[in-house]
Amino acid sequence: MAKVLVFIDNPGAALKKSSLELLTLARSLGEPAVAVNGELTDAVAASLAEYGAAAVLRPSAQDLNDFLVAPKAAFLAAAAENTGAGVVLLDNSPEGKEIAARLAIRLNAGVITDVVSVDADGTAHKSVLAGSYTTACKAKTPVSVLTIKANNVVPEPAAAASAPETVTVEVSAGTVPAARITAREQKAASGRPDLTDARVVVAGGRGMDGDFGPVEELADALGAAVGASRAATDAGWISHDAQVGQTGKTVSPQLYISAGISGAIQQKAGMQTSKVIVAVNKDAESPVFEIADFGIIGDVFEVLPQAAAEIRKRKG
Amino acid sequence: MEDTLKIVVLVKHVPDAQFDRHLNGEGNTTDRDESILSELDEYALEAALQLAEARGGSKAGNQVIALSMGPSGAVNAVKKSLQMGATEGVHLTDDALAGSDAAATSLALAAAIRHLGQVDLVITGMASTDGETSLVPAQLAERLGLPQVTFASSLEVAGGSLTARRDADTSSETVEAPLPAVVSVTDQINEPRYPNFKGIIAAKRKSIATLSLADIGVSPDQVGFAGSWTTVTSAEERPPRTAGTIITDEGDAGIKLVDFLAAQKLL
Numbered sequence: 280m281a282k283v284l285v286f287i288d289n290p291g292a293a294l295k296k297s298s299l300e301l302l303t304l305a306r307s308l309g310e311p312a313v314a315v316n317g318e319l320t321d322a323v324a325a326s327l328a329e330y331g332a333a334a335v336l337r338p339s340a341q342d343l344n345d346f347l348v349a350p351k352a353a354f355l356a357a358a359a360e361n362t363g364a365g366v367v368l369l370d371n372s373p374e375g376k377e378i379a380a381r382l383a384i385r386l387n388a389g390v391i392t393d394v395v396s397v398d399a400d401g402t403a404h405k406s407v408l409a410g411s412y413t414t415a416c417k418a419k420t421p422v423s424v425l426t427i428k429a430n431n432v433v434p435e436p437a438a439a440a441s442a443p444e445t446v447t448v449e450v451s452a453g454t455v456p457a458a459r460i461t462a463r464e465q466k467a468a469s470g471r472p473d474l475t476d477a478r479v480v481v482a483g484g485r486g487m488d489g490d491f492g493p494v495e496e497l498a499d500a501l502g503a504a505v506g507a508s509r510a511a512t513d514a515g516w517i518s519h520d521a522q523v524g525q526t527g528k529t530v531s532p533q534l535y536i537s538a539g540i541s542g543a544i545q546q547k548a549g550m551q552t553s554k555v556i557v558a559v560n561k562d563a564e565s566p567v568f569e570i571a572d573f574g575i576i577g578d579v580f581e582v583l584p585q586a587a588a589e590i591r592k593r594k595g
Numbered sequence: 596m597e598d599t600l601k602i603v604v605l606v607k608h609v610p611d612a613q614f615d616r617h618l619n620g621e622g623n624t625t626d627r628d629e630s631i632l633s634e635l636d637e638y639a640l641e642a643a644l645q646l647a648e649a650r651g652g653s654k655a656g657n658q659v660i661a662l663s664m665g666p667s668g669a670v671n672a673v674k675k676s677l678q679m680g681a682t683e684g685v686h687l688t689d690d691a692l693a694g695s696d697a698a699a700t701s702l703a704l705a706a707a708i709r710h711l712g713q714v715d716l717v718i719t720g721m722a723s724t725d726g727e728t729s730l731v732p733a734q735l736a737e738r739l740g741l742p743q744v745t746f747a748s749s750l751e752v753a754g755g756s757l758t759a760r761r762d763a764d765t766s767s768e769t770v771e772a773p774l775p776a777v778v779s780v781t782d783q784i785n786e787p788r789y790p791n792f793k794g795i796i797a798a799k800r801k802s803i804a805t806l807s808l809a810d811i812g813v814s815p816d817q818v819g820f821a822g823s824w825t826t827v828t829s830a831e832e833r834p835p836r837t838a839g840t841i842i843t844d845e846g847d848a849g850i851k852l853v854d855f856l857a858a859q860k861l862l
């Protein structure tokens with residue numbers, strides 16, 4: 280059976296849903312082995328077994344987190360060679376893609392990013408040109424490296440848990456040319472769902488005029504993540520992390536509510552694959568209405584609070 | 596006075612996203628009519644120009660070389676870079692390059708950069724606005740055996756090393772790397788300048804070197820469709836989104852919005 284290597288970076292106390300998705304996908308393509316960087320708790324080890332990992336590979340060095348990307352790629356390359364993997368799966372975060380990029384050069388492997396599904400023969404499906412095309416791509420090389428977008432696989436434990444063997448892979452961060460991380464500032468958590476894989480996103484733009492209160496209120500009524508246009512993040516009304524679009528995050532939620540956003544091409548690039556789009560804008564000519572399933576020509580400061588109150592009322 | 600810098604900026608000629616973009620022909624590649632210098636690469640160029648100017652500019656011997664790989668039209672991306680202030684332009688072009696994926700692109704660009712001799716920094720955009728993969732900078736760094744600093748939102752160079760800031764979702768990082776290095780910059784790093792009249796006139800006198808694969812010692816089967824490690828087996832245009840119901844608020848639009856969500860089972 281084909282060997283499939285999954286990379287999990289710093290799992291923390293419990294595996295993230297996206298990691299469980301990778302493991303589930305890996306089982307559909309062959310026999311999964313897992314390369315784990317960072318601390319591996321008993322709870323995480325137990326989930327890896329539950330999801331059918333045949334082997335768990337660990338780096339000999341503890342300091343991979345002190346460097347940017349290159350030593351992690353070196354670790355993963357060694358792990359791929361060790362397991363004889365034909366497919367390597369990573370998450371689709373910016374860092375996941377970069378590790379994939381360097382890894383692919385080391386393995387002479389084709390790399391495909393932003394993958395939403397993979398066929399048994401290794402054909403990967405993704406959308407390109409800001410969601411205007413769906414394509415099928417395939418690596419021509421013996422090994423393929425794929426970065427998988429979250430929320431496209433339903434996580435499912437293996438029929439029977441495995442008893443993975445643990446393998447230590449020799450890697451020394453110091454010998455790989457890499458940038459060193461000299462300081463890291465943790466950001467405060469918002470308590471809201473993560474923007475990239477939220478089911479519902481409420482996003483505000485310049486029309487919020489410095490006050491994101493109504494956006495946050497509606498988001499909280501819906502249990503949604505908060506997004507923003509670049510105009511709003513550039514103005515400092517909300518953190519840059521909330522930016523949706525070409526140079527921000529790409530989101531594909533079930534529902535995207537756009538408030539006081541005109542719908543420039545760079546904004547659309549990040550949200551037009553959302554299932555349902557609702558737009559609130561006082562200008563009937565705004566391009567956002569061309570892609571909205573439900574559009575309201577109105578004032579965000581009237582419509583958003585009214586909707587939030589109505590939702591709270593209906594939810595009791 | 597600081598040491599002078601020799602910086603290569605990678606600039607890509609991409610289809611203008613203001614128009615409909617299409618995939619077609621052999622290998623489903625992007626149509627390149629209506630193409631422009633990728634706006635994200637303007638931030639890379641601006642970052643390079645600021646580093647050079649802080650060291651006395653071209654008069655003091657600093658070099659900012661704009662390098663673009665692509666068909667004949669890509670020379671326009673180089674020209675625009677020269678107008679903005681790059682000191683030299685290089686256009687890598689060869690029929691065999693058509694259809695190159697990130698691996699093949701990074702191979703050709705790495706060879707072209709080596710051809711330019713010792714450089715201190717390679718600066719790129721955060722992503723090309725057509726490919727959107729952000730793979731090239733990391734692959735280039737791996738091929739050149741250099742450290743990479745990607746998605747930099749600030750960049751300083753002093754004493755043979757660079758310091759940059761990166762913003763991730765849960766943390767912000769300060770990173771350091773010895774030169775030479777490959778750096779990709781985000782649209783947060785600066786405000787790119789517009790070419791002014793003086794720049795446009797000055798650009799006319801600057802030379803653009805054209806390189807072929809033979810010039811950089813790459814064989815045609817290492818790049819293009821033949822040398823790429825991935826292939827696009829099919830591409831389907833998504834039906835464009837169509838406008839749905841549009842209403843004008845008459846005092847109850849918030850309630851109608853909730854009715855719509857309820858009908859769509861989105862509550």
Ligand SMILES: Cc1cc2nc3c(=O)[nH]c(=O)nc-3n(C[C@H](O)[C@H](O)[C@H](O)COP(=O)(O)OP(=O)(O)OC[C@H]3O[C@@H](n4cnc5c(N)ncnc54)[C@H](O)[C@@H]3O)c2cc1C
Binds near residue numbers: 565
């Ligand atoms: C290289 C580059 C990258 C970029 N990347 C991104 C990106 O990733 N994401 C992004 O979003 N943008 C990006 N942009 C910017 C983009 O081009 C637009 O400038 C930006 O999206 C505009 O934001 P906006 O819609 O909030 O503001 P505007 O275009 O100013 O629109 C504000 C809207 O609010 C409406 N409005 C005002 N007041 C009210 C009210 N009280 N009630 C209802 N409606 C109201 C107005 O009618 C208007 O339509 C990028 C630009 C460049 C050059």
Ligand SMILES: Nc1ncnc2c1ncn2[C@@H]1O[C@H](COP(=O)(O)O)[C@@H](O)[C@H]1O
Binds near residue numbers: 605
């Ligand atoms: N053909 C090319 N010519 C010059 N630079 C390129 C080319 N392709 C990619 N780049 C550079 O690499 C960056 C990232 O591109 P990509 O990996 O395609 O998203 C771009 O912003 C450019 O700076």
